[in-house]
Amino acid sequence: MTEIVFWHWWVAGLLLLALEAFFPGAVFLWMGVAAMATGLVSWAVPGLGWQWELALFSALAIASFFAYKRFRPAAKPTDQPHLNRRGAAYIGRRLTLDTTIVNGVSRIRIDDTQWRITGPDLPAGTAVVVKAIDGATLVVEPA
Template sequence: MWDYLQHLSYWNWLAIGTLLLILEVFGAGGYLLWIGIAAASVGVLTYLFPALPWALQFILFGAFSVLTAVYWWRRQRTAAKPSDQPGLNRRGSELVGRQFVLHEAINAGHGKIKAGDTLWLVSGPDLPAGSKVKVIGQDGVLLKVEASG
């Protein structure tokens, strides 16, 4: 084992880097990408400087792994910006605060309103069909309403 470690070549590092990159393709979520790049970098350095001792190769591999991971983590944090469409996947949130006419009466706390071409389930005080209501909140697909004057 010691003999193998003392004679690591750039091919070994490139093979390790390639293996890690292949494993990344199978869904590691970006973690193995940076370690694979670090292994390939050590392979390039070992090609350029074939007399690098194996201990230094492993130290470089560890340092490159940490540096590339920290670089990507910092880049991801600075690249994150608030969405210009914050309600994109919350369909009913754009209805909060708007007024509608009841499509079906609210009986036992549940009824329906029509918003555009969609019927929405609503909860609120019992009211007859045709009454004006204001959407005051949302609970999943159920809109909370109150009587509007």
């Protein structure tokens, strides 16, 4: 069996850091940091043995991941809470029906998009309020 030397750990650390670039989520990042630190210890303490190096890598990887989870900065509140959830932004909005709601289903144009709506049967021209969203369908009721 070949001996594991310090630069093996550094190469493994660089590969793990490269993986983090393709699969972000901070898991590979901290494993890469742990591998680099294990390489540094392996360089400073020659003849440590692969069992101890593997145990050190495991402990550092787990400890660094949980330290990151504990001390990472909190998510900042956004000024656009409905970004990527356009339908949720329409809840509470008052609209006028372009077409009649028949059998509880119709369509309505809002801004630049045509939406499917559900609600009680109502004639065209009736004012409605969006009360909820069900997937890509707006749930309306008379205003």
